[in-house]
Amino acid sequence: MVPRSALRVLIAAVVLTVCHPVGATSASMSPPLPPIRVAVLAYRGGDHANAVWEPTIRYLAGRFPDRGAEMVPLDLPGMEEAVQGRTVDFVLTNTGNYVELEARHGIARIATLQSSRTGTSGASVGSALIVRADRADIRDLADLKGRTVLASDPDAFGGFQVAWGEMVKAGIDPYRDLKELRFSGFPLDRIAFAVRDGDSDVGVLRACLLEELAAEGRIDPGRFRVLAPKAPPGFGCSVSTDLYPDWPLARLASTPETLAKAVAVALFQMPANDPAAAAGGYAGWTVPLDYQPVHALFRSLRIGPYRYLRELSLVDIAREHWQWLAVAALALLWWAIHSLRVEHLIKVRTAELHAANRxxxxxxxxxxxxEEVARERQKDMDHIARLSILGEMASNLAHELNQPLGAISNYARGCTRRLEAGTGDPAQLAGATRAIAEQAERAGQIIARIRNFVRKRAPQPEPMDVNDGVHAAVALCEGQARTDSAAITLSLAGDLPPVLADRVQIEQVILNLVKNALDAMADTKPGGAGDAVRVVSIRTGRDREGRVEVAVADRGHGLAADAKARLFEPFFTTKPGGMGLGLSICRTIVEAHGGHLWASDNPGGGTVMRFVLPATTEEHRDDR
Incomplete structure (x- = not known):
């Protein structure tokens, strides 16, 4: 067997020979190449797909600077339409969807995802059937009869089809033996919430999704239990089924072979610690695995490329049992009647499925x-949140404006008195007018900052220095800090890379965190000289993964355990007059930028709020 490393070197040599023949020059007169378009199955929604797979697409764009790459997040029907219309070059989809697209449209896998949780067999895709931990009446798959089961989609591989196969092994037909089989669509997160809230008895999740939701703090894992758990060697998640090969990257029949080889080589050469692999939760890419177990599953369920097995005809039966026809004339009549009945039932069931699919x-x-309406409302909530913050800081901002306005008034009165007394020295008057102009500019800058902050507009991502956002946010809340006898200290790293973000939204996050820190110390007694108890510390730096980190620490009373668990829930607040939207909106903004926001205890007392954002690569900045 050829070692994998030698195989990758051989493929790379072939691609380099094809792509850069001897005598070729880079100064070609051919028109610019279109970007490489990769369709990605967004099984948890577009935002999650962008956060997980956009770094991988940026990695490919960096390897192909002459044409770049772009991601097209799609659901299952959208994936079918894109492949049929040939509007993309590659597809990254779940295992079952790949097998169907391979049979219908001739796509071919060029690489298989190597999950960080892959077992010793190399497989990592399965299903987990979950119930509430307090449901003592559901202990095994046999207890599913007469229950309500919620899955994502009839064509979802890890979200339904793998679990379907396991139910069939246990003697359960989900379309006949259940009280109700419902499908929620993507994202899969809502299935866990429906089981938690009692809207469904059992939920079907893609393997490891339960652990991901728990790690994100969105569910309490102690409230769930996995039915009929299995323990595949080397696999780190709870699973109820056998494991199958992970997602493949496949090329369309219309994609040039040289491009497919070059993309495969680029993925094989991705380091295991690459930021793209860290964001996607995988350890790299490997040569295409054997998908025969998937074909065997589909054949047993008679789905995908084997749907035709559901339709039985008299000719098929006669061809299979011709040797018995001579001695089974009466049986032939019985089989004919039976076949007609089965065919009728299949047509009825097919019509029902078509109606259900419609x-x-x-x-x-x-x-x-x-969801579009919800996104628009989210923008409105962001705007309202900024207005709410400024409303709470209105008195402090008014004090900030009163200082330059009062100085302007004093300088103007002084000039007037000198002119009326006839003692006005031109040099002194010039100095006073310059001071008036400086104070007017200061007031104008304060007003401009407020206007830019509250202006309602669409997000405008661009490379920005996080330290600039910290300074802008601190400038807006210095007045409140002085009023509260609090100090704001900055410890900003000077070598931070820029991040691709909307400047106003990031300033909103920092301002909200600083204001919350000041409010948390409202009941703290101010210290004496040299002993400032009310201190808000703001620090920037880089974490172990190279992301830009911002930490805002206070010395308040800290957070109780129950408050920490619900800190980011909408409308939950620990302030008497709070709306409970600030931190929820902050987390939404940070996650929309591919980052993460969390809270921890301050060793010196109080709370530390941290968030991280992915750094902008050099290639991305050059493209812009």
Whole structure:
């Protein structure tokens, strides 16, 4: 067997020979190449897909600077449409969807994702059937009869089809033996919430999603239990089924072979510690694995490329049992009647499935429209949150403006008195007018900062220095700090790379965290000279993964355990007059930028709020 490293070197040599033949020059007169388009299955929604897979697409763009790369997040119907219309070059999708697209449209896998949780077999895709931990009446798969089961989509591989196969092994037909089989669509997160809230008895999740939701702090893992758990060697997640190969990256039949080879080589050469692999939660890419177990599953369920096995005809039965026809004339009549009945039932069931699919597509379209409305409302909530912050700081901002305005008034009165007394020295009057101009500019800068902060506009991501955002936010809340007899200390790293972010939104996050820190110390007694108890410390730096980190620490009373668990829930607040939207909006903004926001205890007393943002690569900045 050829070692994997030698195989990668051989492939790289072939691609380099094809892409850069001897005598070729880089100064070609050919038109610019279009970007490499990669369709990605967004099984947890577009935002999650962007956060997980956008770094991988940026990695490919960096390896192909002459054309770049772009991601197209799609659901299952959108994936089918994109492949059929050939609007993309590659697809990154779940295992089951790949097998169907391979059979219908001839796509071919060029690499297989190597998950960081892969077991010793190399497989890492399965299903976890979850119930609430307090449901003592559901202990095994046999207890699913007469229950309500919620999955994501009939065509979702880890989200339904793998669990379907396991139910069949246990003697359960999900379309006949359950009280109700429902499909929620993407994202899969809502399935865990439905089980937690009692809206469904059992939920089908893609393997490791339960652990991901727990790590994100969105669920309490102690409230769930996995049915019929298995322990595949080397696999680190709870699972109820066998494991199958992970997601493949496949090329369309229309994608040039030289481009496919070059992309495969680029992925094989990705280091295991690359930021793209860290964001995607995988350890790299490997040569395409054997997907025959998936074909065996689909064949047993008669789905995907094997749907035709559901339709039985008299000709097929006669061809299979011709040797018995001579001695089974009466049996032939019985089989004919039976076949007609089965065919009728299949047609009825197929019609019902088509009707259900049409209803699901309509429902998914309505949900997409609802998500658009929700995004617009989120923008409005961001704007309202900024206005709320400034409303609470109104008196301090008024004090900030009164200082330059009072100085302007005093200088103007002084000039007037000198002119009326006839003692006005031109040099003194010039100095006074310059001071008036300086104070007017100061007032104008304060007003400009406020206007830029509250202006309602669409997000405008651009490379920015996080330290500039810290200074801008601190400038808006210095007045409140002085009023509260508090100090704001800065410890800003000078070698930070820029981040790709909307400047106003990042300033909103920092300002909200600083204001919360000041409010948390409102009941703290101010210290004497040299002993400032009310101190807000702001620090910037880089974490172990190279991301830019911002930490805002206070010396207040800290957070109780129950408050810390619900800190980022909408409308939850520890302030008597708070709306409970600030931290929820802050986390939404940070996660939309591919980062993460969390809280921890301050060793010196109080709370530390931290968030990280991915650094902008040199290639991305050059493209802009």
């Amino acid at each position: 209803g699901l597509r309509h429902e998914m379209a309505e949900r997409r429209r609802a």
